[in-house]
Amino acid sequence: GEDVEQSLFLSVREGDSSVINCTYTDSSSTYLYWYKQEPGAGLQLLTYIFSNMDMKQDQRLTVLLNKKDKHLSLRIADTQTGDSAIYFCAERGGGATNKLIFGTGTLLAVQP
Amino acid sequence: ETGVTQTPRHLVMGMTNKKSLKCEQHLGHNAMYWYKQSAKKPLELMFVYNFKEQTENNSVPSRFSPECPNSSHLFLHLHTLQPEDSALYLCASSQDGSVINQPQHFGDGTRLSIL
Numbered sequence: 001g002e003d004v005e006q007s008l009f010l011s012v013r014e015g016d017s018s019v020i021n022c023t024y025t026d027s028s029s030t031y032l033y034w035y036k037q038e039p040g041a042g043l044q045l046l047t048y049i050f051s052n053m054d055m056k057q058d059q060r061l062t063v064l065l066n067k068k069d070k071h072l073s074l075r076i077a078d079t080q081t082g083d084s085a086i087y088f089c090a091e092r093g094g095g096a097t098n099k100l101i102f103g104t105g106t107l108l109a110v111q112p
Numbered sequence: 113e114t115g116v117t118q119t120p121r122h123l124v125m126g127m128t129n130k131k132s133l134k135c136e137q138h139l140g141h142n143a144m145y146w147y148k149q150s151a152k153k154p155l156e157l158m159f160v161y162n163f164k165e166q167t168e169n170n171s172v173p174s175r176f177s178p179e180c181p182n183s184s185h186l187f188l189h190l191h192t193l194q195p196e197d198s199a200l201y202l203c204a205s206s207q208d209g210s211v212i213n214q215p216q217h218f219g220d221g222t223r224l225s226i227l
Contacts, residue, residue, distance in 0.1 A: 040220070043218040
């Protein structure tokens, strides 16, 4: 079956780097996504990576993919208090539809 | 307006009431989705519509009835709900629901509380 797991909580100091980890089970996943959810809001797409890539960088965000271990990580450089939110990892599920399987989310708390 | 808009933002209803959630997207997308977000559980996909046709029903109880009159609007009709249905209901849209790597764009959700 398809399953996506994340650690529940991460606390960092402002200015440090944050690394949020995710593991998934579906080896046929073609795309993996990171979403951010701020309090009282919906999910905001941050970035995504295609399964034939090892790394993708977008400004302060770096996504690393280890397809062999089915491990995905999101690194946020120079973390700011505005980065405090819940971060969701998602994989595209199998089948013909654009179905996403989400993790339970990691709450990132940035201490000033 | 841009993006995906959901109304109402908050809804409190009794178990015998009938209400509807509305979602509207201004992105020119053709696929729309309903998700349920409960505390301490992963987001659960409920329904998928692609070009107004329902393509996925994730074993959702019949007390939830979706309606997609056109590609820009999606409704979720609610009747005889249970307390465990209290959750945040999120709507999303993407360009085409049958094409991979079509990022889904989410609304801010409707917070539903069942008394």
